[in-house]
Amino acid sequence: MIDKRVSVFFIFSFSLIFFIICVNGQSRLIGSECWSYSDCSSSVLNSYCKNYRCVCYSPYIPSQNLNMCTIATGEPCPTLSTVCYDNNARCNSTKKGYCECKDTFVQHTDTRVCLRAIGQSCTGAEVACVDGSCQNDKCQCPQPLVGNSFGNRCVTALGENCLQSQECADPHATCEANGPCICNDGFRQVQRADGSTLCKRVLGAACDEDEDCANEYSFCESMRQGTTICNCREGYVRSTDTKKCLAVPLLWPGSCEENLQCHGAFGSLSNCTNFTCSCPIGYEFSENSGECVLSISQYYGKSRIHEYCNIDYDCIQHAFCREQHTCLCEPYYAPTPDKGMCTATPGLPCSSDSVCATMTNSECVQGLCACKINFILDLKNSSNCIARPVIEGDHCQTQDECYDAMDRAHCVNERCHCYTNYHFVLGLGRCIRSRDLNDTCQADYECFIKGDSKELECQFGRCRYRLENTSSSSNPTTIAVITILGLGIIRTIL
Incomplete structure (x- = not known):
């Protein structure tokens, strides 16, 4: 009788032990009852006991069968081995983690x-x-x-x-x-x-x-400032409306759409006329120099600027002989660097654009020669109109040109640059205050660190680095098989 009681007690105790192991061990699910902090973590990774129930640590959420703590689609993965809630999702190793x-x-x-x-x-x-x-x-x-x-x-x-x-x-x-x-x-x-x-x-x-x-x-x-912008490849120049890259002609005269193409190939005196590069009146193309030079007919019998003369006829076109017996350009004309030609300048009375042809990038506006829209006068050459600065890095002559075009910008070494702690945003067309890492922000374009190759973005009102993938060792998956002899139950937890 005693042996029978001992046997029953032994079987009951043995079964109870395994039952306790099952309850306190690997078999718990999210939402299961628990008594200690570690009851849950031993069963489900990234879980703990709260108010006597197993719950997932934030930002984890329970899987559909409640046996894992997972990450929702679109949320950051703490490690690349993290299990995602959606079966058709994974922690991406190439996009932000x-x-x-x-x-x-x-x-x-x-x-x-x-x-x-x-x-x-x-x-x-x-x-x-x-x-x-x-x-x-x-x-x-x-x-x-x-x-x-x-x-x-x-x-x-x-x-x-x-x-x-x-x-x-x-x-x-x-x-x-x-x-x-x-x-x-x-x-x-x-x-x-x-x-x-x-x-x-x-x-x-x-x-x-x-x-x-x-x-x-x-x-x-x-760019030298640490930024990167879309620009034309070598052998091409940017159109004045900044919409196209125009090919620089290789051989004279070459086809063209704008003067800039001819300037890049045959010098600043060449112009685009009827879609073909040409030299201005009094000049001809030189095969030796590859540029427009004063024609021989202009030299013959004609005195250049500041050369000796007796009467106006002795001087080149658009020049006159002054009392000191030297040639001088007429009003609203200026001499070329070689003194061999007088070219038009702003304010010259005109009846058509052809009168202003010797003034580059010009047109006849209300009876006077003037620079075309989006061009300004070259301070080094009064017969030359150059493109007005539009973006950072464009050529400039004065501080006002950059400030007027881009706001917080100035002219440094003949190039427009944003002020210190400012950067240029093309979509706005101006320089704005740069927001550093962890600074407050409202838009991605505000966040910028000069010379930093990592990209910043505005996340929840703060400038942050775009999330990179991280890889760390993951906790090994625990596989346990618990057999409760007294009840004949087998349960496997992965």
């Missing part, structure tokens, strides 16, 4: 669930598309909508009529009131090989790589 949807999947903007992206393959109702529907085994938008650049919404294509800004296909486009989607300032619409369109950065805009730039002859150039 966030729980992001796997390839061919994108996050739904409202539910944050990872669904098949627009344009990706699908099989009827078996795979849910993030937007649109599965047609011909592919997630597609209803006509005339198209997928946005992320593939997570059906939106309005560039050039198509839209209702609101968030409906435009490109993130750098805006919906005009009762009009089409158009690219924002600092961007230009370009067409891909497949016929689709997107907004790319114009010349002078900040960039990260060559692909960011809209013009086919442009590239992302590193």
